[in-house]
Amino acid sequence: MQQNLLEIDDLTVRLPEGRAARPILDGVSLSVAAGEMVGLVGESGSGKSVACRSVLGLLPERARTDGEVRVAGRDVLTLSRDGLKELRTRQVSMIFQDPRASVNPMRRVGDFLTEGMRAAGVPAAAATDRAEELLDAVGIRDPRGALRRHPHQFSGGMLQRVVIAAALASRPSLLVADEPTTALDVTTQAEVIAILTRLQAERGTGMLFVTHDLELASAICDRVYVMYAGRIVETQAATDLFDRPRHPYTAGLLACTPRVEPDAAPPRPIPGRPVSLAESPSGCAFAARCAHAQERCSVEKPVLRQYDGQGLAACLRADEGILL
Amino acid sequence: MTAVTAVPETTGASGLVVDGLRKEFGGRAAVEGVSFTLRPGGSLGIVGESGCGKTTTARMLVGLETPDAGTVHLGGRDRSARARGRAERLARAREIQMVFQDPYLSLDPRISVSACIEEVLRLHFPLDAPARRRRVAELLDQVGLGEREAAALPRRLSGGQRQRVAIARALAARPQVLILDEAVAALDVSIQAQILDLLAGIRRDEGIGFLFVSHDLAVVRHITDEVVVLRAGAIVESGPTTSVLTSPEHPYTRLLLDSVPRPGWDPARISAGRRALA
Ligand SMILES: Nc1ncnc2c1ncn2[C@@H]1O[C@H](COP(=O)(O)OP(=O)(O)O)[C@@H](O)[C@H]1O
Ligand SMILES: Nc1ncnc2c1ncn2[C@@H]1O[C@H](COP(=O)(O)OP(=O)(O)O)[C@@H](O)[C@H]1O
Ligand code: SF4
Numbered sequence: 001m002q003q004n005l006l007e008i009d010d011l012t013v014r015l016p017e018g019r020a021a022r023p024i025l026d027g028v029s030l031s032v033a034a035g036e037m038v039g040l041v042g043e044s045g046s047g048k049s050v051a052c053r054s055v056l057g058l059l060p061e062r063a064r065t066d067g068e069v070r071v072a073g074r075d076v077l078t079l080s081r082d083g084l085k086e087l088r089t090r091q092v093s094m095i096f097q098d099p100r101a102s103v104n105p106m107r108r109v110g111d112f113l114t115e116g117m118r119a120a121g122v123p124a125a126a127a128t129d130r131a132e133e134l135l136d137a138v139g140i141r142d143p144r145g146a147l148r149r150h151p152h153q154f155s156g157g158m159l160q161r162v163v164i165a166a167a168l169a170s171r172p173s174l175l176v177a178d179e180p181t182t183a184l185d186v187t188t189q190a191e192v193i194a195i196l197t198r199l200q201a202e203r204g205t206g207m208l209f210v211t212h213d214l215e216l217a218s219a220i221c222d223r224v225y226v227m228y229a230g231r232i233v234e235t236q237a238a239t240d241l242f243d244r245p246r247h248p249y250t251a252g253l254l255a256c257t258p259r260v261e262p263d264a265a266p267p268r269p270i271p272g273r274p275v276s277l278a279e280s281p282s283g284c285a286f287a288a289r290c291a292h293a294q295e296r297c298s299v300e301k302p303v304l305r306q307y308d309g310q311g312l313a314a315c316l317r318a319d320e321g322i323l324l
Numbered sequence: 325m326t327a328v329t330a331v332p333e334t335t336g337a338s339g340l341v342v343d344g345l346r347k348e349f350g351g352r353a354a355v356e357g358v359s360f361t362l363r364p365g366g367s368l369g370i371v372g373e374s375g376c377g378k379t380t381t382a383r384m385l386v387g388l389e390t391p392d393a394g395t396v397h398l399g400g401r402d403r404s405a406r407a408r409g410r411a412e413r414l415a416r417a418r419e420i421q422m423v424f425q426d427p428y429l430s431l432d433p434r435i436s437v438s439a440c441i442e443e444v445l446r447l448h449f450p451l452d453a454p455a456r457r458r459r460v461a462e463l464l465d466q467v468g469l470g471e472r473e474a475a476a477l478p479r480r481l482s483g484g485q486r487q488r489v490a491i492a493r494a495l496a497a498r499p500q501v502l503i504l505d506e507a508v509a510a511l512d513v514s515i516q517a518q519i520l521d522l523l524a525g526i527r528r529d530e531g532i533g534f535l536f537v538s539h540d541l542a543v544v545r546h547i548t549d550e551v552v553v554l555r556a557g558a559i560v561e562s563g564p565t566t567s568v569l570t571s572p573e574h575p576y577t578r579l580l581l582d583s584v585p586r587p588g589w590d591p592a593r594i595s596a597g598r599r600a601l602a
């Protein structure tokens with residue numbers, strides 16, 4: 001089998017004793033192949049950002065981990081300082097939700113874009129040319145002028161393009177995008193997504209796209225993982241997930257998302273609320289909110305299993321076809 | 325229950341009638357010639373991208389911002405003219421209530437949920453302490469909060485619970501119009517759907533008119549009857565929500581609609597469309 005670009009393998013991340021009742025991530029496995037667009041979907045607090053940051057070797061302070069996070073076959077959790085630096089400057093780039101948090105407001109956009117290249121040994125003039133090319137590729141008009149401007153002179157959507165340009169500067173093989181469009185308007189979101197998907201296809205970059213928006217993930221990803229309370233509860237090809245969810249939480253997410261289509265049913269709420277880190281339900285973490293829960297659901301922990309087709313679901317009743 | 329404040333009787337058009345609103349900041353018009361009517365108990369959406377003037381419009385309606393031109397009438401009474409005295413100011417404040425995107429910023433971090441609602445009751449209604457407490461319990465129950473939340477400080481609550489508190493506090497004033505400015509935008513989808521359900525129930529039971537300010541067309545489609553589309557401070561299209569969202573007339577409305585992600589979505593076409601419109 002071809003080696004995946006990213007393999008998160010049975011990753012468990014726990015805060016120090018007494019700080020949480022359950023692990024932040026609990027046996028998470030996911031993979032991204034070269035050129036693949038993979039979605040990671042879940043509501044806030046489900047562990048998406050912790051999973052993303054683990055790809056760069058960043059973990060909560062004093063956290064204990066089990067499992068591996070392999071980028072191109074190497075486990076990043078055991079990398080040396082130099083190894084991590086190399087990983088972050090050459091192999092993996094990350095884009096965050098708030099572009100203003102990723103840039104230094106005091107420095108010109110040009111410096112921000114070229115610093116990584118300069119650190120990697122690219123001569124100044126060549127780095128500037130390349131920065132200009134990148135700004136052009138993400139649709140910034142007058143890229144030469146933009147290099148001299150400061151972050152506050154850009155709108156949120158424009159600045160997120162600058163951040164994307166910077167993320168691509170090192171020609172990473174893997175891009176991790178943590179809710180890159182959540183803070184943007186729908187029209188700007190569409191533009192930023194168009195840029196990301198085009199560049200990703202052109203360059204064959206693998207991409208882990210994190211979002212709380214299942215609709216968005218289904219629209220742009222090849223495969224999607226759905227996370228709940230630190231565990232992957234379902235994964236399928238995006239279109240299958242949308243058409244035939246296997247896990248009641250996925251189905252619930254789809255049903256509670258308002259749709260704009262004229263014939264769409266009104267959003268149907270999922271009762272209750274997500275499991276906090278202070279709670280550690282035995283059995284299925286979704287049981288308290290699940291319309292299909294039975295007694296055994298609060299006793300047995302469902303594991304991810306394959307049902308007909310390619311997908312995996314962690315539900316004790318998935319084989320009964322309760323959602324089909 | 326009656327309000328402390330006596331409101332002068334007037335006749336004329338009912339509902340919230342907004343005519344020719346204009347607001348400038350530093351010589352630039354943030355809102356320009358905005359007119360619409362929210363009928364009593366109706367639900368009207370104001371949609372558009374960030375910066376198009378939604379919040380500025382809302383703030384003029386509640387009186388947080390003074391219009392440079394135009395009028396606002398509620399139940400035939402002019403709200404845009406200078407208020408004559410405290411009673412009228414209070415009555416105006418009571419009639420239109422507003423809920424914001426981040427209730428945390430509008431809730432006093434030092435006082436409990438029940439105290440915060442009591443404050444509103446004390447301001448507007450002549451109730452004795454037991455009656456006030458009963459009303460607080462009733463309001464919290466209406467928004468699905470219990471005794472534990474009543475005693476809590478805002479920071480002990482989740483985002484969804486805080487938004488419930490903000491709604492209860494707004495309802496405490498028995499308003500005729502509730503303005504919801506991106507009130508569900510920051511919530512997780514499963515919680516957002518709960519709050520939308522709650523709001524639909526409130527509208528059904530209380531007959532309060534909703535002005536629903538949002539950039540999210542899908543949400544607007546489910547909670548409003550009518551909609552106005554704002555672009556750069558001006559209305560480009562308005563009408564019944566279903567017809568505007570099914571057969572939009574203005575290319576900008578069409579662009580907004582096409583931008584909503586869905587299976588088969590083509591973001592590249594949308595960005596081309598946006599450039600063509602600019
Ligand atoms: N550095 C940290 N220290 C302690 N707790 C953390 C840290 N980072 C995240 N958490 C907790 O882990 C859980 C998952 O967080 P996160 O991955 O940010 O969720 P998501 O991105 O899905 O919203 C949350 O309960 C969060 O509070
Ligand atoms: N107090 C203010 N001072 C200066 N400009 C403002 C002020 N409030 C809003 N604006 C400007 O008015 C325009 C409309 O803003 P706003 O009503 O907040 O839009 P929206 O709510 O649709 O995002 C924006 O260009 C904004 O920068
Ligand atoms: S295991 Fe039980 S509670 Fe959990 S999702 Fe399946 S049916 Fe629902």
Ligand SMILES: [Mg+2]
Nearest residue numbers: 048049050178
């Ligand atoms: Mg996150």
Ligand SMILES: [Mg+2]
Nearest residue numbers: 378379380506
């Ligand atoms: Mg606003």
